[in-house]
Structure formats: structure tokens, C-alpha cells
Amino acid sequence: MDLLKKIEEEGRQQGEQILAEAEAQIKTLGEQAERELQAWQMAYRTEQEAQIEQERRLRLTRAQAQAQEALIRAKGRAAAALFERLAQEAAGLREDQAAYRTFLQRSLQETERALPGPLQLRADPRDQELLGKLLKGSPHRLGEPQEMLGGFIATNERGDTVIDNRLQARIENLRARFRSRLGPALFGEAEPTQVQVATTRQGTKREAEEVSSS
Numbered sequence: 261m262d263l264l265k266k267i268e269e270e271g272r273q274q275g276e277q278i279l280a281e282a283e284a285q286i287k288t289l290g291e292q293a294e295r296e297l298q299a300w301q302m303a304y305r306t307e308q309e310a311q312i313e314q315e316r317r318l319r320l321t322r323a324q325a326q327a328q329e330a331l332i333r334a335k336g337r338a339a340a341a342l343f344e345r346l347a348q349e350a351a352g353l354r355e356d357q358a359a360y361r362t363f364l365q366r367s368l369q370e371t372e373r374a375l376p377g378p379l380q381l382r383a384d385p386r387d388q389e390l391l392g393k394l395l396k397g398s399p400h401r402l403g404e405p406q407e408m409l410g411g412f413i414a415t416n417e418r419g420d421t422v423i424d425n426r427l428q429a430r431i432e433n434l435r436a437r438f439r440s441r442l443g444p445a446l447f448g449e450a451e452p453t454q455v456q457v458a459t460t461r462q463g464t465k466r467e468a469e470e471v472s473s474s
Contacts, residue, residue, distance in 0.1 A: 346431055346434070353410055353427065354386065354387075354410055360390075360410070361390060361394075363410075363411075364387070364390065364391065364394060364411070364412070365394060367411055367412065367425040368381075368394060368395075370425070371414045371423050371425055374423055375414060375416050375421060375423055377399075377416055377417055378399040378400055378401070378416075378417045379399075379400040379401075379414045379415065379416060379417075380400070380401055380402075380403045380414070380415050380416075380417075380419075381395070381400060381401070381402055381403060381412045381413070381414050382402075382403040382404060382405070382406045382412060382413045382414075382415075383402070383405065383406065383408070383411070383412040383413075384405065384406065384407055384408045384409075384410065385405040385407070387410070387412070388402060388405060391412065403415075408426045408427070408428065409426060409427040409428045410426065410427035411425045411426040411427045411428075411429070411430070412425055412426065413425065413426060
């Protein structure tokens with residue numbers, strides 16, 4: 261009888277030990293599963309956040325590119341409008357006889373400084389009489405008339421050096437200087453500072469006045 265009780269007690273103890281070990285194993289597996297779940301959730305959130313950040317940067321870059329493109333188009337239109345206005349003003353410069361005479365005198369003086377000696381001037385038929393008066397008493401002479409917006413083309417006595425003082429040539433020179441000055445701002449190489457912007461605007465105004473008043 262004592263032997264049976266002993267066997268029964270040992271069986272009960274072994275059963276309790278097995279249950280305890282099973283519960284411990286279940287707890288360990290549960291904790292491991294919880295850690296794995298948390299790690300997966302963290303990895304998923306990290307991946308989602310990375311995708312969201314990548315999408316945000318992509319959209320921001322696209323928006324910046326579109327804004328830059330719109331800015332370039334706007335500045336291009338503004339520049340085109342400016343030089344279209346300059347061309348129109350230059351075309352009407354001849355109507356102001358006093359201003360146009362002053363322009364031709366200044367152009368002739370510039371040409372004489374750059375190209376010493378007798379000159380031959382080709383100009384628009386409408387300017388032949390006025391230029392003839394300006395050249396009176398000088399060694400210069402008029403060449404064959406040539407249609408142009410205004411101004412003249414001068415060559416030296418040998419004919420191997422030419423100075424283009426036509427109005428349209430002056431406008432093109434201003435256009436080239438304008439593009440060179442605003443190139444970085446137009447094409448995004450550098451953002452102009454406020455001082456640079458102010459200087460550019462003043463310079464543009466001076467150039468416009470140079471064509472319209474010179």
C-alpha cells in the first residue's frame with residue numbers, strides 16, 4: 261500500500277513538473293512570438309515610413325522642377341517682351357528728329373574713335389540727307405544706301421574693317437549682354453541675391469534708355 265502511494269505521489273509530481281515545464285515553454289514561445297510580431301511591425305512601419313518619405317521627396321522634387329520651369333518660361337517671356345518693346349521704340353526713334361540726330365552724332369563719334377581715317381557709311385535711304393549734313397566738312401563719305409532700322413554700317417578706307425552701328429545690331433548686343441547677365445538666374449545655376457536683382461533691373465533700365473535715347 262505504501263508502495264502504491266509512493267508511485268502515485270511520484271506520478272503526481274512528475275505530472276506537475278511536466279505541466280510546469282509546458283507552461284514555461286508556452287510562455288517562452290508566446291514571448292518570442294510577441295517579440296517577433298513587434299519586430300515585424302517595426303520593420304513594416306519603417307518600410308512604410310521610408311516609402312512615404314521617398315514619395316514626399318519625389319513629389320517635392322517634381323514640384324520644384326515644375327516651379328523652376330514656370331519661372332524660366334516667365335523670365336523668357338519678360339525678356340522677349342522687353343526686347344520687342346525696345347525694337348518698337350527703336351523703329352520709332354527716327355520720328356523724333358532731334359533725338360535721332362543726336363543718336364547718329366554719338367554713333368559717328370564712337371566710330372571715329374574706334375576706326376581712325378576716312379570712313380564709308382552705308383545707311384538707310386531715309387537717312388542719307390541727315391548723314392550727309394553730319395559728314396559735311398569731314399573726310400568721310402556715304403556709300404550705297406541699304407535698308408535698315410536706323411544707324412549705319414561703317415568701313416575703313418581699305419574696306420577690311422567694319423563697324424556695325426545699326427540700331428538692330430545695338431539691340432542684339434544688348435540682348436546678348438542681358439542673356440549673359442541673367443543666364444544663371446534663368447537656368448538655375450544660382451539664385452540672385454536682392455542686391456543682384458536690383459542691379460540687374462537698374463542695368464536693364466539703363467540699357468533700354470541707351471537704345472531709346474541714344
